[in-house]
Amino acid sequence: MVRGTAENGYSCVPAFFYMFETLNVGSSYSIMVNKDRHRFVYYFLAFGACIKGFSHTRKVMEVDGTHLHGRYEGMLLRVVAQDTENHVCPIAFCVVDKENDASWTFFFEKLKEIVFNEPDLCFLSHRHKSITNGIANVYNRAHHRYCMRHLGENLRVNHHCGDCLYLYYNAAKAYSLEEFDNHFVEFKNKCPAAAVVLEYDIGFEKWSRGHFRGNRFDVITTNIAESSMLC
Known part of the structure; x- marks a missing residue:
């Protein structure tokens, strides 16, 4: 069953979502729309296969964002992990208008519905203040370390x-x-x-592996998050 939500006055579901729900069982999506301009502001997406695959990965999630180029611009936020054989496993994506506290908090709140807030979890990112604030507010039981x-x-x-x-x-x-x-x-x-x-x-x-108080998984950079964005 697909878990989907539409917020801020968005009532009709386009045909795309019906097809998405049929072909991607177990997925999760959420869209927030500006009802005055009739344009979406945030769109979160996690495929069912990625959600299931997370249970087989190391509990280190690497988060990053990249600029979208083209007519609509915006940002693509992404979280990835690695399995025990170092394969890159994308977990969730989110298209937002800009990288700020509101967009990162939206992303982490939706991510929390599929990846629980627990002390064994660790986020790895660069030092963007909005990432730090979002993790602190939404994943207050998890660790957060810098790339x-x-x-x-x-x-x-x-x-x-x-x-x-x-x-x-x-x-x-x-x-x-x-x-x-x-x-x-x-x-x-x-x-x-x-x-x-x-x-x-x-x-x-x-930033120090020796001083880290959680489980150590030999992951200390966000390289896989950035490389997967280039694919």
Whole structure:
């Protein structure tokens, strides 16, 4: 059975949805429409096969968004996971007008209907404030960590520490706290300003594998979310 909702004055269901419900049993969709302009604002979609497949994946969900180019523009939000053989498993998609608190909250609220809020779950993303706010408000029992690669690029651009960035990556990937301390102290000696940001502004638990308090699945970047958007 397909779980579908229409909000904000949207009453008629186009023929597309009837076909969708017939061919994609177990799927979930939700559409929010501006009743004054008769145009949709948000459209969430999760195929039944993807919903079922999530039970066989690692409980690490990588979220990201990308700009849509063309007549209507907007953003495509996406969440993906990996199974035990490292295959990319798309979970849900959402077309929105812009990337802000309202759109990300809508996305996570609909996602919560198929992926439950539990302490074993972890979200991985870049440091967009609306993603952080959405996860904090909707998935308050889950973990949220930052992509190692995005954070490293920010350090390179904003703190000009490209020559010793390898020390940051070594610290981020370290499994033991002793190994982490060795790499981070060396990084701190060479890039003290960047080290202050990592330690105090962001916090070790947000980007360091050794400091993460949940289950470790060897997933520390959002690469698969971005690569799957290019397909």
